[in-house]
Amino acid sequence: MTLISFLGPKGTFTHEAANFIGDELIPYCTIPAVMESVVNDECSFGVIPIENSIEGPVGITLDSLAHKFDLKIYREIIIPINQNLIVNPGCTMDDIEDVYSHAQAIAQCQEFIRENKIQPHYAISTARAAKDIIGDNSKAAIGNSKIVELYGLEILQSNIQDVDNNETRFVVVSKKDHEMTGKDKTSIIFSIYEDKPGGLYNILGIFEKNNINLTKIESRPSKKGLGKYLFFVDFNGHKDDELIQNILEEIDNHTYFLKVLGSYPEF
Numbered sequence: 001m002t003l004i005s006f007l008g009p010k011g012t013f014t015h016e017a018a019n020f021i022g023d024e025l026i027p028y029c030t031i032p033a034v035m036e037s038v039v040n041d042e043c044s045f046g047v048i049p050i051e052n053s054i055e056g057p058v059g060i061t062l063d064s065l066a067h068k069f070d071l072k073i074y075r076e077i078i079i080p081i082n083q084n085l086i087v088n089p090g091c092t093m094d095d096i097e098d099v100y101s102h103a104q105a106i107a108q109c110q111e112f113i114r115e116n117k118i119q120p121h122y123a124i125s126t127a128r129a130a131k132d133i134i135g136d137n138s139k140a141a142i143g144n145s146k147i148v149e150l151y152g153l154e155i156l157q158s159n160i161q162d163v164d165n166n167e168t169r170f171v172v173v174s175k176k177d178h179e180m181t182g183k184d185k186t187s188i189i190f191s192i193y194e195d196k197p198g199g200l201y202n203i204l205g206i207f208e209k210n211n212i213n214l215t216k217i218e219s220r221p222s223k224k225g226l227g228k229y230l231f232f233v234d235f236n237g238h239k240d241d242e243l244i245q246n247i248l249e250e251i252d253n254h255t256y257f258l259k260v261l262g263s264y265p266e267f
Contacts, residue, residue, distance in 0.1 A: 005034045005043040011127035011147040017077045017170040018047040029124075031060050035069045038173055045074065046173045051218075052081070053167045054108050057232075061171070062220050065261055066189050066230055072262035073187050075172035083109050083161040086130055086141040086153050093156065100129035101142035109142055112160040169267075177239075178264045184238040185215060187261040190251060191230050200231065206250050212237055230257075238263040 006018035008027020018025050026043060028034045034046040051057045065071070083105055087096065099106075099118045106113070106120045113120050118140070123129035126143030130151050133139040140156070141147070148155055178184075192199040207214055216234040237244040239260055252258045 002045070003043040004045045004047060005037040006047040007031055007034055007049065009125060009127045011130065011143065011150045012125050013079065013081060013144055013168060014047055014049055014170060015127075016144060016146055017049075017079055017168075020077050020079075021045065021047070021075065021172060031058070032064055032068065035064055035071060035173060038071055038175060039069060044174065046071075047077070047170055048173065049168055050076075050171045051169045051216075052104060052108075053165060054161075054163055055104050057218050057220075059220065062218070062232055065173075066220070066232075066259065069173075071173040071175060072177050073171045073264050074174035074176065074178050074262060075264050076185075076267045077170040077172065078167055078267045079170070081108070081161065081166040081168050082144065082159050083142050083166070084145060084148075084155045085112075085157040085160050086133075086143055086147055087156045088133065088135065088137050089152070089154050091137045091140070091154075091156060095137040096140045097138045099140045099142060100132060102126050102129070105142045108161045108163075108166060111162045112157075172264075177262060180238045180240055180263070181265045183266050184263050185234055185236055185266050186239050186244060186263040187232070187234050188248070188251070188258065189230050189232050189261060190255040190258045191228070192255055203231075203251060203254060206247055206254075207235060210243060210247055212244075212247065236266075 003024050004022045005026050005028050007014040031048050034048050037043045038046045048061050049058045050061045100121045100123045102125050103122050105126055129141040130143055130147040133141050213236045218232040219229045
């Protein structure tokens with residue numbers, strides 16, 4: 001039996017993403033706890049969010065991959081995020097005074113909340129928000145359709161997010177690497193020796209001269225002082241390919257720190 005941990009509780013978008021890879025799912029309350037479950041062999045895989053198309057990167061995921069856990073990205077999962085206004089059965093818009101959800105969901109639905117003059121409140125998760133409104137018609141929650149099934153609630157309005165093409169990318173972490181498939185991408189983290197003109201440009205130029213497409217670049221504070229950054233880069237290709245190995249070797253020779261997070265199939 002292959003156990004899979006995910007950022008819970010049940011009813012979250014991460015739960016929905018985890019269903020893509022298996023049925024033996026175990027919720028954990030934080031992203032580091034999910035990753036710890038894989039490190040300690042409690043689970044074979046862990047599913048965590050890494051970025052949203054509206055709100056950007058999930059900082060704790062990037063920082064945990066960089067600083068705390070030696071795990072590999074084994075897969076990626078991208079799902080559309082359709083936010084819904086969830087209420088008790090029979091509730092109307094006139095009843096609602098407050099709305100509860102995770103900070104990311106609240107941020108994704110700001111226009112709807114403002115237009116309807118509802119007071120937003122943060123919850124630890126979308127599922128927890130839904131659970132907390134049960135029996136109170138003055139309160140609504142924002143979340144996915146799975147929550148409705150879990151808690152006997154109903155959707156009053158669907159697709160209330162500000163932007164239609166709202167997607168979240170999740171990664172599956174593991175202790176092992178994914179084999180080459182022929183259509184792969186690789187994720188790395190690096191830092192340059194010093195902050196000087198052209199430093200980052202020179203590293204990125206290595207990809208350009210080898211005709212390798214970058215699919216993402218993100219910077220995060222290195223936690224070693226102001227102005228010092230780590231760069232997260234995703235690019236096409238597998239780390240076991242000879243060309244990619246040569247690129248990684250050249251980058252390693254021109255950086256202070258390099259960590260390969262893994263190579264995995266494109267979703």
